[in-house]
Amino acid sequence: MPVSKYSHINTTKLPLNILDLRDEAFYDFVRQFSGQRVAELLAFQELNGVDSFLGCKDVTAILHLQSDQLNGLKKTTCITLIDGTIALLPGLESSIHVLTKLLKKKREEVIKQAERLHSINSSFLSVTNSIPIVQQTTASPISCPSIYTPPQTTLLTVDSSNLSSQNSSYVLNPLTDEISNRIATNIIDWLKKKQHEGVGVGVGEGVDILHSTPSPTHGGALTHTLKTLTFVGDIVASNLLLMDVVLV
Known part of the structure; x- marks a missing residue:
């Protein structure tokens, strides 16, 4: 299996639900991790989650567009050269690069965990399906030796015809x-x-x-x-x- 190019990145500091964060929750995370200006750049472009952020090939490409609506954003994130060209501040460029690698590594880990879980579930289902189903039979009652059952009383019937005349008066x-x-x-x-x-x-x-x-x-x-x-x-x-x- 090829080694991931993000294997050296530590993702333990990321929120466990980072892939589920959206809108302000996601921007708050970016603000704490990469700073206010990076968060403003993403918010301006409506990159409101991990998937949309990583789905954008270059989040700084918008800064090269000519629009009056970008003037405020360019002033906080870029420098303007004498010839009129702009360049992204090196610190912001580095922060965006680190954030991109970190989120890619996290998404990669989550995908692998999901695949392993799916494999385990599939193996479990195959094992359970291979086990024959034994129909339940009616169990015979189990006698309990600790319970005492008194013997039935047998009535003694005296046949007077078999008694001698000498003893009949005493028996009857x-x-x-x-x-x-x-x-x-x-x-x-x-x-x-x-x-x-x-x-x-x-x-x-x-x-x-x-x-x-x-x-x-x-x-x-x-x-x-x-x-x-x-x-x-x-x-x-x-x-x-x-x-x-x-x-x-």
Whole structure:
């Protein structure tokens, strides 16, 4: 790559937005960098930015024109010789030359930076376009081991048909001996009451053979073995149990 003829020029002192300055902002910069007279020369020609300034082949060529409107500008920027010719002041000529090289170098740097940025963007796009697109699939739910799930409660169903006759009364009838005694006592008291009222009934205790039977009047069935009572008279033991015994 050829070395730029402006490579030795330092552009760090220029405003970062020098290429964007226009009109008074640009003239203020020229005034500070090259002086008031150079700024007036550019302003008179409407060279109001870097592009228009560098686009003009010779910014001093206007001074060689014959016009009354240039007399004031010529007096501040040039000297008039005896033969009537004019010459640009050496300091102004040098300032314009330095300003021209500086702005050209800056524009060159900006153009190179833009080209590098474009190259990087193009490379990035080519890389991203070469990457295959993987369609998103539905992910399976992830189990969390930290969450405890209690086991489901299994209801135990007891098949009474498989139980022996010996144990059926205990499985299906959880009444204790104390409750049985209370029921038997209530029946005995009831029978004594009936006997006192004139009903011929004899009461006594025997072996465990008395069982309750289903009762339509109570809406259910009582299943339990009680201490057997010996009944005398016309009263049936099973009916007595269903009609009058109340479990509390």
